[in-house]
Amino acid sequence: MSLSPERSFSAAPLDALSNVASSNSTPPTTVADSASLHSDTSKHDMTSVADLAADSPDSSQMEPLIEQQLRDEAIHRAEAATPERTRRVRDGKKPVYNIAQLIGTAGHGKRRAKGDNVSNRRRRTIGRATEIDQEDPDTTKGDTPTRRTRRSLGSTTTAHTEASPRPKRVAARQPAPAASRQATPVVADRPGVSTRRSRRSGDVNEKDIPRELRRLEDTKEFSHVDDSPVVYTVWSNGKYVDPNQVKKEEEERKKAKQAVEEPKVEEEPVTQGKKRRVKKYLDKGLYAGQDAPKDPLKGLTPGEKKQLDDLPELRPSGVVNKVMPLPMYTGLRTLIAGRDFKLPFNICNPLPPGQPKPDEWRKMTKNRFIGESKDIWRKSDHFHDYQSKCVCKATDDDPCGESCQNRIMLYECDETNCNVGPELCRNRAFRDLTKRRNKGGKYRVGVEVVKTSDRGYGVRANRGFAPGQIIMEYAGEIITEEECDRRMNEVYKDNECYYLMSFDQNMIIDATSGSIARFVNHSCNPNCRMIKWIVSGQPRMALFAGDNPIYTGDELTYDYNFDPFSAKNVQLCLCGEEKCRGVLGPKTRHEAVQQPGKVKAGGKRKLGDVPSGKADGRDAKKPRITSTKGALASVGLKISHGTATAIKKGVSAVKKAAALGGKASSAKSRGKGKTVVKKTSTNRVVKAYVKNGPARKRVSTTTTVKGKAGSGVLKTKTIRKTVTAEARARATKGPKNAAARKRKEAVLDKTYDIASL
Ligand SMILES: C[S@@+](CC[C@H](N)C(=O)[O-])C[C@H]1O[C@@H](n2cnc3c(N)ncnc32)[C@H](O)[C@@H]1O
Secondary structure, eight states: OOOOHHHHHHHSOHHHHHHHHHHHOOOOOSHHHHHHHHOSSOHHHHHHHHHHHHHOSOHHHHHHHHHHHHHHHHHHHHHHHOHHHHHHHHHTOOOOOOHHHHTTOGGGOOOOOTTOOOTTOOOOHHHHHHHHHHHOHHHHTTOOHHHHHHHHHHHHHHHHHTTTTOHHHHHHHSOOOHHHHHHHHHHHTSTTOOOHHHHHTTOOOGGGSOHHHHTTTTSTTTTTOOOSOOOOOEEETTEEEOHHHHHHHHHHHHHHHHHHHSOOOOOOOOOSSSOOOOOOOOOOSTTTTOOOOSOTTTTOOHHHHHHHHHOGGGSOOSOOOOSSOOOTTTHHHHHHHTOOOOOOTTTTOOOOSOOOOOSSOOBOSSOEEOTTHHHHOOOOHHHHHTTSOOOOOTTSSSTTSTTOHHHHTTBOOOTTTOSSOTTTOOOOHHHHHHHHHHHOSHHHHOEEEEEOSSSSEEEEESSOBOTTOEEEEEOOEEEOHHHHHHIIIIISTTOSOOOEEEOSTTOEEETTSBOGGGGOEEOSSOSEEEEEEEETTEEEEEEEEOSSOBOTTOEEEEOOOOOOSSGGGOOBOOOOOTTOOSBSOOOOHHHHHHHHHHOOTTSOOOGGGSOHHHHHTSOTTSOOOOOOOSGGGGGGSOOOBTOOOOOOSSBOTHHHHHHTTOOOOHHHHTTOOOOOTTOOTTOOOOOOOBOSSSOOOOOOOOEEEEEEETTEEEEEEEEEEOOOHHHHHHHTSSOOSHHHHHHHHHHHHSOEEEEOO
């Protein structure tokens, strides 16, 4: 019997032979190659065995021998090539193809998708590939090895996707017939791969358990014994629904329903045992955050007081009426006069959310020195002056009230300079402001930024403020004049709004990054004042309510007393007041003369405001205030009232003004070596910026020495300037009707006195 190649092929165990072949072959591309792939011996080997048979005298005797030899040879070769697979061969396991090697991609390494960690994945493809081959021999019949390989590749993908949440669909597409189970051990016999079925049945062969799971063998979880109670969770809209919470809510709903259905029995006041329920009335809203006036009779005329004596029921009993508070400052008068009144509907109606808010605004609540300003800033004499104690007494009617010297000097009382103490002292505005703000809340802060129809943003009150009460601090970056010049010429040159305020020691507060106060607009008849106070020896600027109370919803305004410095920068005033000056300009001389006598809380005062006895008893250290006549006399105090000054671009006129013969400034007189012609008694910067260009200016200076106050000589300087035709044309372009234009022109015809007022 001759040994044909086919016979030798069938005689050898298929899997072992194919393994050997697969390990040695290049990827097969033809049927012939496929045959060679599955053949157990090389052509050369077969020839030698056939030769051996041919040479044998008794071929029938030789046949089993040859077969045996062939088998041995195959095993031997297989062992030499891949010892592991040979072991499988010995164990009679199914053949395993190395697909990557077969298709020549083994050298590429594992494929890695984006974010896909394939390092731990098991190559189950081979088993699958085999499965296909084994599962349905009919389907594979006639398949070239190439096709099979492709199929294997397909199953490679399947194997990869097994880890993804779609294995079931894959399984559905390829329902595994019973035959596939035969193939399973190919996978299962590999460490770490055991089929679900085998695990479930508990028939776990130790060899089948992956090494990393072996230590978990004793756990219930491993044996699929779940003795924990089954917890069903409910999820709604991607959120976990707590059943207890649901139950609670349901009970509450039921209770509420019952309460509505059952007629409510009026509760009898229980006098014994239980505490009597007291009905709560709204006692806040109208005056939220506002103290009631201490003395309601204070504002009444003698006639009204007499009238009140005839109406004892109206006499304030001291008990706060919480039921329906009367208009706070006019309540008693309204009652006496018997007038009807109605509460304004918007009395406590702060803006609803979603209002346009200013962007590009970095809020700052405290002053910050920038650049050189800190080094230049020095402690001037009045910073020490504030330390002298006031002469108020705790037994006074109004301790540290209107007559307190500290208050008159615009020094805030504190533990160093107050004779009364923190409980009774009423001259601690900045402390009160801090306390109020620290408590937080929209209503305590009391202001909000609003968008006005024609003046950009503004600020309105969302609570009431008593006359003279502090509202908010004007804070920002404290910069030198040089820095201010630089910013004006470089940074703010295209801006329409400026947030520059003259401050102290010739410095400027730039509130471009600053507090809300920067948004307060100008009015020629304002309801607030911007006042500089000395607090713990440091100057601070704040907005105070004016002589009248401020109600919720009122827009807050103060008189900028604006100095445009250049006619080019004159802006039309849109305050809408009857006595509007027409432009954002400085106060007229007339207004300035009228102003001081009017000022009450925190404003400019005459010496006559200070009770003479107390003035005499003042500490010698404090600046002596001598009585002087006229409007300018009153500026002997260190007051910066209405000091808003916008400093517009242009060449600093410091030198110019100096050249015009202005006297040495207080700064110069203090040996600073700088010529500054702007120091005034009000600390207002009167600085003549002369713009290169068509602006025609007539600048004259007069210096009046009025007396001494504190650290320096009081000076006033008047710089007159005339509005140019160009500025006039620009300023009167706005008003549409002839009357308004005429009014503007009339205003512009005036010569402005930029004076220290
Ligand atoms: C300190 S800012 C006040 C806040 C400013 N409205 C805003 O939107 O930022 C000053 C600027 O506001 C405008 N402004 C303020 N009061 C005005 C008024 N009464 N009439 C016209 N413009 C006014 C002017 O443009 C002025 O330069």
